Amino acid sequence: MxxxxxxxxxxxxxxxxxxxxxxxxxxxxxxxxxxxxxxxxxxxxxxxxxxxxxxxxxxxxxxxxxxxxxxxxxxxxxxxxxxxSNPIAKHESWAQSAPEGHILNRFTDSVISNIRQTLANVDPKQFDDLTGMLADESQALYITGGRITHALSEYLHLHMQVIRARVRHIRSTSNAWPHDLLDIRPDDVVLIYDIRRYENSTLRLAEIAKAQGAKIALITDQWQSPISQYADVSLNCRIEAPSAWDSTVAMMLLSETLIAAVQEASWDRTKSRMSTLEDMFDQTKIFRKFV
CATH class of the missing domain: 1.10.10.10 (Winged helix-like DNA-binding domain superfamily/Winged helix DNA-binding domain)
Structure with a gap:
């Protein structure tokens, strides 16, 4: 077979x-x-x-x-x-085997398949364990990603800042990321996004954080980042698409589901923080109001 x-x-x-x-x-x-x-x-x-x-x-x-x-x-x-495989090789491979039909349909079919396969392989217990780790305000939370996935890490960081305190974003693409690890204490949580063409700086970051006693949470692709050897919790997402670049839609879905789960697990605290934040928005007039 x-x-x-x-x-x-x-x-x-x-x-x-x-x-x-x-x-x-x-x-x-x-x-x-x-x-x-x-x-x-x-x-x-x-x-x-x-x-x-x-x-x-x-x-x-x-x-x-x-x-x-x-x-x-x-x-x-x-x-x-x-x-x-690099982006050029990926594109040539897809171009040779791409099915007929418009790119809108082909790409959408691929992304929907990624979502289905991702959800089919996510272990609910691992997901719940990660939710608990992210919701636990007694431990600091550090979030980071790579060259492409840093956008996902920033998105998660923004929402976690609203939900809980002691959240920090690490720019692993910057030479200054070791500074962010100075304050890591045992059992603090470091959540890392890492997909293929896995980055040496992100792997080294995980190694150092683990050596300092941190818990490592990994969101990666179906082939698994080398960081998985240090991970306490690892969630795999499907990323292939008919493009020179991989699709992170399934990773975004999983990230938004985590946000919803952590928010639900600590709603009283989250509601209070949201209320305070909304008051600040009103004072600063950041958003327009039509009332």
């Missing part, structure tokens, strides 16, 4: 993990540790690294829906290519 980017091997492993044998779980841990490169060697090498037999490897990949180890590796190669 072939694999598609609509369902990565990593997601399949996590979905069947509870049904795996002890040896298969041991193997799964080795594969996920340095995914997807961990599965690119020979079947014997992978078995030795996980201290299991080669038949165990063969059985597990079949449980994941692959016809055998070569099919499993083919799926990983496709994922590696997708992770590191």
């Amino acid at each position: 072939g694999s598609s980017l609509a369902d990565t091997a990593q997601e399949k492993i996590k979905r069947v993990y509870e049904s795996l044998t002890r040896a298969e779980r041991q193997l799964a841990g080795v594969i996920l540790e340095n995914y997807p490169m961990s599965g690119m060697g020979s079947i014997t090498r992978l078995a030795d690294k996980a201290s299991v037999s080669t038949p165990t490897v063969a059985r597990m990949v079949q449980k994941l829906g692959y016809s055998g180890f070569p099919d499993f590796q083919d799926a990983l190669r496709i994922e590696v290519e997708a992770r590191f």
Whole structure:
């Protein structure tokens, strides 16, 4: 059975993990540790690294829906290519295989598919855990993103500022971001947006924050940022679109849902802060009123 980017091997492993044998779980841990490169060697090498037999490897990949180890590796190669494709290569790939029809319809179909697949793979418990982390005002909240996703991080930051206190935005694209980490204390929350062409500065930021005892929350794509190795909570979003650039619509949907969930979880506090803010808006006459 072939694999598609609509369902990565990593997601399949996590979905069947509870049904795996002890040896298969041991193997799964080795594969996920340095995914997807961990599965690119020979079947014997992978078995030795996980201290299991080669038949165990063969059985597990079949449980994941692959016809055998070569099919499993083919799926990983496709994922590696997708992770590191640049915008020009992406556009040429789409142009060759783009279905007929207007771009409005093709792009919309792709985005709707991204949303459906994202929601189908979001673990409600992880979502609720993240909601609780963002709502907990006893811990400071730091929010950051990369070159493209910084816009999402700014959007979330603006809303979280209204909902709760002790919220800070980190510009990871600036050389000054280490200054923002000076005040991080154990159990503070650092929420990071990171999608493919994963950025070294964002990864280093996560490493340092984790070393200082922070909890890391990650919103990433279906291939998962390297930051996932440090993440306490990780939510994956589908981002592919018929364009030279990826689509962040599914990530925005998830962000706005988080905003709504955190607001609901702490409504009395949020209502009070909103009321104070509205009074300030009235005093400063920032918004026009038609009454």
